[in-house]
Amino acid sequence: MKRTVLVVDDEQNMQTVIRMILEDAGYGVEVADGGEAGIAHLTNPNLDVVLSDLKMPGMGGEDFIRRCHEDRPDVPVIVVTAHGTIRSAVKSIHAGATDYLTKPFEPEELEIAVHNAIKLRDILRENQRLKETVTESLARRHLMGASQAIQCLLEEIRRVAPYRTSVLITGESGTGKELVARTIHETSPRSQYPWVAINCSAIPHDLMESELFGYVKGAFTGASKNRSGRLEQAQGGTLFLDEIGDLAPALQAKLLRVLQEREFFPVGSDQVRSADVRFLAATNRDLKELVRQGRFREDLLYRLDVYNIVVPPLRERGADIVLLADSFLREISQETDKLVQRFTPGTLEVLLHYPWPGNVRELRNAVERSLLSCKGKEIDVQDLPEAIRGATAQTLDPDLATDRSNDQDLDNWLADVERRAILKALEQCGGIQAHAAKRLGISERSLWHRIKKLNIQINRSFT
Numbered sequence: 001m002k003r004t005v006l007v008v009d010d011e012q013n014m015q016t017v018i019r020m021i022l023e024d025a026g027y028g029v030e031v032a033d034g035g036e037a038g039i040a041h042l043t044n045p046n047l048d049v050v051l052s053d054l055k056m057p058g059m060g061g062e063d064f065i066r067r068c069h070e071d072r073p074d075v076p077v078i079v080v081t082a083h084g085t086i087r088s089a090v091k092s093i094h095a096g097a098t099d100y101l102t103k104p105f106e107p108e109e110l111e112i113a114v115h116n117a118i119k120l121r122d123i124l125r126e127n128q129r130l131k132e133t134v135t136e137s138l139a140r141r142h143l144m145g146a147s148q149a150i151q152c153l154l155e156e157i158r159r160v161a162p163y164r165t166s167v168l169i170t171g172e173s174g175t176g177k178e179l180v181a182r183t184i185h186e187t188s189p190r191s192q193y194p195w196v197a198i199n200c201s202a203i204p205h206d207l208m209e210s211e212l213f214g215y216v217k218g219a220f221t222g223a224s225k226n227r228s229g230r231l232e233q234a235q236g237g238t239l240f241l242d243e244i245g246d247l248a249p250a251l252q253a254k255l256l257r258v259l260q261e262r263e264f265f266p267v268g269s270d271q272v273r274s275a276d277v278r279f280l281a282a283t284n285r286d287l288k289e290l291v292r293q294g295r296f297r298e299d300l301l302y303r304l305d306v307y308n309i310v311v312p313p314l315r316e317r318g319a320d321i322v323l324l325a326d327s328f329l330r331e332i333s334q335e336t337d338k339l340v341q342r343f344t345p346g347t348l349e350v351l352l353h354y355p356w357p358g359n360v361r362e363l364r365n366a367v368e369r370s371l372l373s374c375k376g377k378e379i380d381v382q383d384l385p386e387a388i389r390g391a392t393a394q395t396l397d398p399d400l401a402t403d404r405s406n407d408q409d410l411d412n413w414l415a416d417v418e419r420r421a422i423l424k425a426l427e428q429c430g431g432i433q434a435h436a437a438k439r440l441g442i443s444e445r446s447l448w449h450r451i452k453k454l455n456i457q458i459n460r461s462f463t
């Protein structure tokens with residue numbers, strides 16, 4: 001497949017020369033007479049490189065390059081300029097261009113510049129693919145499901161992710177609060193910048209200040225060199241403060257100043273540092289109650305709790321428990337090279353009725369322990385941890401404990417759960433498979449295969 005280069009230049013002769021050189025080198029070439037005309041070509045999904053002049057009537061080169069960078073950050077821009085405007089070329093680099101050529105140039109120079117830009121484009125595409133894979137993997141591992149509770153959670157993540165707003169994530173231990181925070185970061189404009197997490201309860205109070213703000217040489221005994229803190233490491237990106245309710249009162253005041261002024265001082269320094277950071281915080285404690293007790297600053301709570309996301313406990317997610325358990329089984333089976341294929345229907349009934357006080361974390365641990373205890377190809381009730389069996393023994397039909405339904409019955413049961421989850425997601429998304437796949441936490445390709453396998457008909461009632 002030919003790579004496509006867009007040439008934006010108001011001089012017809014220059015257009016012709018560049019077109020001839022690039023077509024002889026095997027590239028596909030599109031041309032535009034100026035910045036306004038060039039914008040229309042940016043919608044081409046197969047566009048690989050833009051070559052733009054600087055001096056053009058109407059929209060000038062710098063404005064056009066800035067627009068390219070905004071609309072198509074994945075497409076490198078090469079500036080073509082005269083000798084007398086090198087300074088402008090440098091300004092264009094700051095506006096988003098990746099390289100520049102000076103007129104007149106040799107054909108080989110143009111070919112090398114385009115070749116290098118193509119390599120950069122390939123790297124940007126691969127980075128985007130990896131980013132999408134990471135994001136999809138995060139959602140698939142713990143935020144997958146079709147329950148109303150998880151769909152509301154995913155909708156809140158989508159709503160708040162694009163902005164710089166501070167978010168307080170609350171919920172019981174083990175529900176996946178850090179994964180929610182990580183998903184917000186990965187789907188935000190800051191995703192290309194650092195993700196830095198710090199657990200406020202895991203670091204001793206006397207070390208927390210230097211860990212958060214960093215320190216300079218000589219700040220205290222043992223400070224033999226400058227050391228950046230988590231705030232500085234997160235510049236441009238996201239700082240996640242886990243277990244924020246355990247932050248010491250003195251540090252609460254200093255963190256409040258950072259949130260208000262967007263600046264901080266490393267320990268032992270009088271030089272102010274800027275803090276271009278988005279703050280996400282999480283806790284399983286009642287911060288309002290801590291405020292009433294005088295253990296948490298009310299003004300800090302207001303700064304952190306600009307937007308609150310409550311992560312639902314696993315017991316409120318219904319059939320998602322089965323989907324998660326099946327996902328964990330496949331994942332752990334691959335990791336351990338122990339081929340356990342499924343759960344018996346009786347086991348699934350136990351999983352559905354257990355209250356899961358430890359939430360998703362407890363479910364994964366239970367699946368891993370059950371897989372290691374299992375001696376066959378499927379996990380039965382007796383393979384589950386004793387605490388889970390005992391907690392559900394009084395509420396379930398005793399026959400389920402020894403239920404050895406045949407594989408076909410189990411497959412039908414699982415297929416029915418999967419079919420209902422997919423149909424519900426399609427209905428909520430008006431039949432748009434791309435949106436339904438996001439709701440379910442799977443790829444479009446995976447959804448397509450499941451629809452085909454389950455013989456699901458996409459009819460007009462969805463739209």
